[in-house]
Amino acid sequence: IKMPEDSGKKLTMVTCSAPVNIAVIKYWGKRDEELILPINSSLSVTLHQDQLKTTTTVACSRSFQEDRIWLNGKEEDITQPRLQSCLREIRCLSRKRRSDGEADVDAAGLSHKVHICSVNNFPTAAGLASSAAGYACLVYTLSRVMGVEGELSAVSRQGSGSACRSMYGGFVQWIMGQQEDGKDSLAQQVEPETHWPELRVLVLVVSAERKPVGSTSGMQTSVETSILLKHRADSVVPARMKEMIEAVHKRDFTAFAELTMKDSNQFHATCLDTYPPIFYLNDVSRRVINLVHRYNRHYRETKVAYTFDAGPNAVIYTLQQNVEEFVQVAGPGPRVVEDPSEHLLGSDGLPKESA
């Protein structure tokens, strides 16, 4: 999409949007801080962009003096290392394509400075994976401006780890990889979004405040101090990844839901085992957790699952047919029971046999 020339200043501009993803096998802990390589694989569901998304516009022009970025209306420091990583990697890929003789590479996007403007339609940094959608969108948009195609999850991973999973729709795994250079630490689609059309996601916003401990420093402290996190990454997650992929393939909601809840809880357990401890759940989160377990117990069937990222907001997974009822569980106050047969006291003013 090219804008008409205006007083000799050609402006190339592309706008893209990218989705949020919510992990059901959690990512927590890096083995390499700079390349953003995780200590375990993870798996997420990409949410539909109708509700939550990041929108990013990248413009480039010979008239721009420097790279600049605005996030949610406020100019931010473009020199921060993660932004620089993404810009450098995309420019590098673009240069490579041009030198390989690809005709469609826009030389302007490569040699000129860029202006980046990005907005989320949801609270930033409150455990709703805003950085995942943000970096996925940044990398995707930059790639379009600079004529880069192909595997880009390894680039967005260097902006924010979980951003690599937002490069695909549906059910996505981030394979941790083994190589030191991180070239094999990539996202991969497990199933497309059409695979399980009945699956529904509800986002319960408990708090839109910024989290007290950011994910980056939080997971760093956890890696340094939590013995349980090491055990989780080494000995628990590999088996859970297999189980989860199996559950997704089979559309086995019970297995999917229980493993999702267990893994969310275990992630928050390792936060608590961190020193000093990190708390992302609050009393409202806990009430949601208890409500879900009571609901499932009532039906003797796992119909609803919760998961919490690094914040108090609950994400609920359920199937289409359960959404309406579950949403109504958060019910009204006291009411008068009209049917006299429901009185607990009999006409003698004493408890009925069954009461």
Add this chain to the structure above:
Amino acid sequence: IKMPEDSGKKLTMVTCSAPVNIAVIKYWGKRDEELILPINSSLSVTLHQDQLKTTTTVACSRSFQEDRIWLNGKEEDITQPRLQSCLREIRCLSRKRRSDGEADVDAAGLSHKVHICSVNNFPTAAGLASSAAGYACLVYTLSRVMGVEGELSAVSRQGSGSACRSMYGGFVQWIMGQQEDGKDSLAQQVEPETHWPELRVLVLVVSAERKPVGSTSGMQTSVETSILLKHRADSVVPARMKEMIEAVHKRDFTAFAELTMKDSNQFHATCLDTYPPIFYLNDVSRRVINLVHRYNRHYRETKVAYTFDAGPNAVIYTLQQNVEEFVQVAGPGPRVVEDPSEHLLGSDGLPKESA
């Protein structure tokens, strides 16, 4: 202590009191439910009885028709298995002593029924180790009535696991033992109460309500479902026991305090890793935890430690010289700063250079 004879009905009555203990290396999980054998060793500090204690009176008389028990003013079911275990074990030891020809064994206490009356001077079942003090006191009092002496921690353990640690003052370890019959699962004093006279314990009662999930069923579910608990018991606690005993021997408050906090957090982490998850900490508990870490960070020294049992109430360990200040940290509201040099705005109404 024998009461005067009254119309031919001799009443033997003994009253004892027993202390609460607060674990610094936590007990959570049994390998044998009936004998109450733990999956890991633990270590606690016995609190002085001036503040928290259980008081128990045991009477026995030929006129009593059956064994009976009153807890905090309410008659309870004497047939519950754990009470029966304690009664049976003490009577068995008493019988053994009598058949060994010990002169001081009171035949009455052995052949007659007992009435047991017990009161706590603190909230019951709110994570303040009421059952520990309760069963320790019961076993101790019964033993006095029935003329039993010697090692009794293996008996009180069969009432409530952590009760074995309340049979001694000071710093007490409960050695998990290896035998199937539990004969080697005993409490042992690590250091007497005189060893570390500067150590202080503050109990912050956040809630006096009964806990939603009792310890017995909670730890059962944890053993069945938490992968992290198994790892903790097998691979983490053995080293921590050694470190903690070392810290107590040396009166090394920093080591003692940090390990205490880490072990409390890890215990609650395994509760969260349980399925369905168990929560004992609430938002107030979390504020106490954050306060302690901020306080220590302020002084760049670990001056205060927290620990939480199966409830939201905080137990604070600190040294005598820090008590007054720490208690005052919970400070007053806003106040006027009188010194004009502390104004943040200068006489021009603009921020001062330093503000």
